[in-house]
Amino acid sequence: MASRFELIRPAPLTQRVRSREGLIYMYRGMWLIGWMPPESGVWRYVYLTWTVATLLFGVIYLPLAFLTSYVLEFSSFAPSAFFTSLQVAINVYGSSFKSMITYYFMWRLSKTDTLLDRLDERLQNDEDRQKIHNVVARSNYAFLIYTFIYNGFAISTFFSMVLSGSPPWAIYNPFIDWRAGVLNLWAESIFEYIVMSIVVLQDQLADSYPLMYTLIFRAHLDVLKSHIRNLRMDPTKSENENYDELVNCIMDHKLILRCCNLVRPIIYRTIFAQFLLIGLVLGLTLLNIFFFCNFYQAVGSILFVLTILLQTFPFCYNCNLLIEDSDDLANAVFHSNWTEAEPRYKRTLITFIQHVQQPIVFVAGGIFPISMNSNISVAKFAFSIITIVKQMNLAEKFQ
Numbered sequence: 001m002a003s004r005f006e007l008i009r010p011a012p013l014t015q016r017v018r019s020r021e022g023l024i025y026m027y028r029g030m031w032l033i034g035w036m037p038p039e040s041g042v043w044r045y046v047y048l049t050w051t052v053a054t055l056l057f058g059v060i061y062l063p064l065a066f067l068t069s070y071v072l073e074f075s076s077f078a079p080s081a082f083f084t085s086l087q088v089a090i091n092v093y094g095s096s097f098k099s100m101i102t103y104y105f106m107w108r109l110s111k112t113d114t115l116l117d118r119l120d121e122r123l124q125n126d127e128d129r130q131k132i133h134n135v136v137a138r139s140n141y142a143f144l145i146y147t148f149i150y151n152g153f154a155i156s157t158f159f160s161m162v163l164s165g166s167p168p169w170a171i172y173n174p175f176i177d178w179r180a181g182v183l184n185l186w187a188e189s190i191f192e193y194i195v196m197s198i199v200v201l202q203d204q205l206a207d208s209y210p211l212m213y214t215l216i217f218r219a220h221l222d223v224l225k226s227h228i229r230n231l232r233m234d235p236t237k238s239e240n241e242n243y244d245e246l247v248n249c250i251m252d253h254k255l256i257l258r259c260c261n262l263v264r265p266i267i268y269r270t271i272f273a274q275f276l277l278i279g280l281v282l283g284l285t286l287l288n289i290f291f292f293c294n295f296y297q298a299v300g301s302i303l304f305v306l307t308i309l310l311q312t313f314p315f316c317y318n319c320n321l322l323i324e325d326s327d328d329l330a331n332a333v334f335h336s337n338w339t340e341a342e343p344r345y346k347r348t349l350i351t352f353i354q355h356v357q358q359p360i361v362f363v364a365g366g367i368f369p370i371s372m373n374s375n376i377s378v379a380k381f382a383f384s385i386i387t388i389v390k391q392m393n394l395a396e397k398f399q
Helices: 003-008 019-033 042-076 079-104 106-120 126-163 182-229 239-291 295-334 343-356 372-379 381-392 394-398
Strands: none
Touching: 003 019, 003 126, 019 106, 019 126, 019 182, 042 079, 042 182, 079 106, 079 126, 079 182, 079 239, 079 295, 106 182, 106 239, 126 182, 126 295, 182 239, 182 295, 239 295, 239 343, 239 372, 239 381, 295 343, 295 372
């Protein structure tokens, strides 16, 4: 068991570790869900059958099944079952969009990994390598946390709703009437859990990749800052060698920016979709917890709240840190040992300072920057929903 989770601990410096190894667990999840087919051979077509099946169930069937269920069976919903279903259904529509965007732009993630390999070649000493070893372990550990919480929500909701006498999410299924008996209830519930597990993994992959990539970008920025602080600090090096080191730092910075630019089109679409939904989904979930859930159903809803928060808050917090890292990088360049350098070195350094003063910012939907302030602003809508429900006594009318 320990060997299965060895990637969440920093590897020894005697072992060669690449930045892309911080994405191993994520790529295993993508392989499991059908997003990484073999390049050739008969197994490619067998695998693509699984890809089509997961996309059909997760992206097409489930959103339509929720809508059909509300149209045909709305009158039979108990309040707790309805809000448990509704809070997930709204998130499913966002998940379908995010999953398709992430799957469509997988080639960008692959190109980013190639650029990360080039950055790994610039590691100069054990201190640099230790930073990469640490972020590889941290990224894999973060993905495991996502896995436990996302699947904890699905499992807890499954058991709490079945033991309460209703299917977990009330997904429309024309082949099974869960009211016909206990066996039918369990058959319907197991079917819903399998479908929801596909969606949960798709959603987890679409939500976790921005955090994991930005963690790795920040580690390479930290390595770059160390290189910049060491510029012209070795008295045995000639001015030409010092200039070459400055040029290498500039090239490393450009590589990091290229990595950010490759993932930016994916991030601004998926995070924008989540920003549109987070307030509404949080509001409905909190409404369900406060007014309709029993204790066991509330456990599943609380875990669902955690999954909603994980979809944006860690990444937004990391975006704030990325902006601070950009400022620190500009300060490191300015305070480096350049005062006695040759004119060519100074001219190049001035140009470098002008470029590093532009912070690395991700923008959601091309409209507003992704940050903690933006995330808190959209999440506040949840409390507006609770306030409206209380003022209009809507909870009592649903009882």
